Amino acid sequence: MLAASLAGCASQDAASPPLSDGLPFHAEIGTSGFATILSAPPASFDPVEPPVPAPRTAEQDAADADFMRVADYQNSVMDEVQALAERLRREERGNFQTLHYDNEGELGVVFEFLRDGPATLRKYSKNPTFRGETVRWSQEELRAAADFMWETFREDRVIQSTGVGTQVATVEISVSEEEFRALVKRKGVIIPEPVELVFRATPMVPLVNPPRPAAQDQAVPDEVAPYLRIFPQHDRPAGALHAINSRVTVVLKDGCFRAADRDDALVLFPFGAKLFVDSANYLAFGSGERPGYARVGEAVEFMGSVNEVTTPELVDPIHAACGPGKVIKVEGMESAAAGDAQRKVTDRANAIRSLGDRYGLDARQAGRALDWLDARGEANRQTSPEGIALPPITGTMMVEMPPRPVMDPSECPPGSSLNAGLCRTPEGHLRPLPDWLVEFLEQDR
Numbered sequence: 001m002l003a004a005s006l007a008g009c010a011s012q013d014a015a016s017p018p019l020s021d022g023l024p025f026h027a028e029i030g031t032s033g034f035a036t037i038l039s040a041p042p043a044s045f046d047p048v049e050p051p052v053p054a055p056r057t058a059e060q061d062a063a064d065a066d067f068m069r070v071a072d073y074q075n076s077v078m079d080e081v082q083a084l085a086e087r088l089r090r091e092e093r094g095n096f097q098t099l100h101y102d103n104e105g106e107l108g109v110v111f112e113f114l115r116d117g118p119a120t121l122r123k124y125s126k127n128p129t130f131r132g133e134t135v136r137w138s139q140e141e142l143r144a145a146a147d148f149m150w151e152t153f154r155e156d157r158v159i160q161s162t163g164v165g166t167q168v169a170t171v172e173i174s175v176s177e178e179e180f181r182a183l184v185k186r187k188g189v190i191i192p193e194p195v196e197l198v199f200r201a202t203p204m205v206p207l208v209n210p211p212r213p214a215a216q217d218q219a220v221p222d223e224v225a226p227y228l229r230i231f232p233q234h235d236r237p238a239g240a241l242h243a244i245n246s247r248v249t250v251v252l253k254d255g256c257f258r259a260a261d262r263d264d265a266l267v268l269f270p271f272g273a274k275l276f277v278d279s280a281n282y283l284a285f286g287s288g289e290r291p292g293y294a295r296v297g298e299a300v301e302f303m304g305s306v307n308e309v310t311t312p313e314l315v316d317p318i319h320a321a322c323g324p325g326k327v328i329k330v331e332g333m334e335s336a337a338a339g340d341a342q343r344k345v346t347d348r349a350n351a352i353r354s355l356g357d358r359y360g361l362d363a364r365q366a367g368r369a370l371d372w373l374d375a376r377g378e379a380n381r382q383t384s385p386e387g388i389a390l391p392p393i394t395g396t397m398m399v400e401m402p403p404r405p406v407m408d409p410s411e412c413p414p415g416s417s418l419n420a421g422l423c424r425t426p427e428g429h430l431r432p433l434p435d436w437l438v439e440f441l442e443q444d445r
Helices: 001-008 056-090 117-122 139-153 178-185 312-322 336-359 365-378 395-399 434-442
Strands: 097-101 108-113 132-134 159-165 168-173 196-197 247-251 256-259 263-266 275-277 283-285 299-303 327-329 417-419 422-424
Touching: 056 097, 108 117, 117 132, 139 159, 139 196, 159 178, 256 312, 263 312, 299 336, 312 327, 336 365, 336 395, 365 395, 365 434, 395 434
Parallel strands: 108 132, 168 196, 263 327
Antiparallel strands: 097 108, 159 168, 247 256, 247 299, 256 263, 275 283, 417 422
């Protein structure tokens, strides 16, 4: 029924908007009456200089000292803990479960047993910082509880994440507690006792919230909706994302959003995505002209991988509106061009500060050093075996290369001494200078 209604909304009749004049945004209109946007210039964007790092506070120093205290303790007992754990796995099989470090207050290591925890540990170790605890749930039971939740509610897509901790399997739910409890009742299942449900997803989403035709979508402006078949958004907030940056060129073809650089795959947008028409009459993503917004027709960038979507509740409405084809999800809609511009300014500012902190250069001299490195990198660009020019090695790349560690104090040049694996002057500057910096300073007189 849903597919039929979407298919009906995907065809235009005699009441369609005019094909060219009077459009609320830059686009071409085909005979179908739907819009096509294959490219768009990025909106103007002024990169912002990153702020000067604030002086360290007493709280930060205290936190660092506490971190080092914990690290020193863990390093001091690591070998003993590992050897003891291996012995317990052999000799207390079925009783010993796992261990964890207690980093609060008096530092220690907690070994978990199903039976007689304190007495069992005393048979194997006299270390006063080690303690045994008797626990109720085995690791297998906790993992089984988490697996049960995934398997039971996989098709409902209401679980955002799970985690097995100390005697608990935590399950984060993406819908309201009321809807989830009703779902549990309909399924006739019992939540395993070790499971702790967490209802803190922001925002809460309806249990059923499929993509809808553009004309029925509040995320699409009224003046834009007649020219789109569908603006599909995911019905759940994103969970954990891969820590990589991705980019996709999103275009509009005959009323459907596609990834021009991904074999024209159909696009599913993230939860909460919106469209607006900017002051230059370009169709854009978002709800206003905040810095870095992207227009339809340019590359967007985001944190996370580009994955294919196969969930029927999400892809069926897209296929009903746009026809068959692979569907991919983009996790964000920031302008890649704006991101590149901001990173260039940020990286340069950080490199200038790094040259000052590491080697004592003032800001002007550091700027000249970066320009010199950039020119040298451009002049020495390499080509691939296929004859394609490779990106140059930039000045910021050279500056951020870590210095070679020093193990022997005799290797430190006069006027410097060994400090944490590096030779430093009394002012804290690194020595010896890298070869490229020596070469630059010789010609910068």
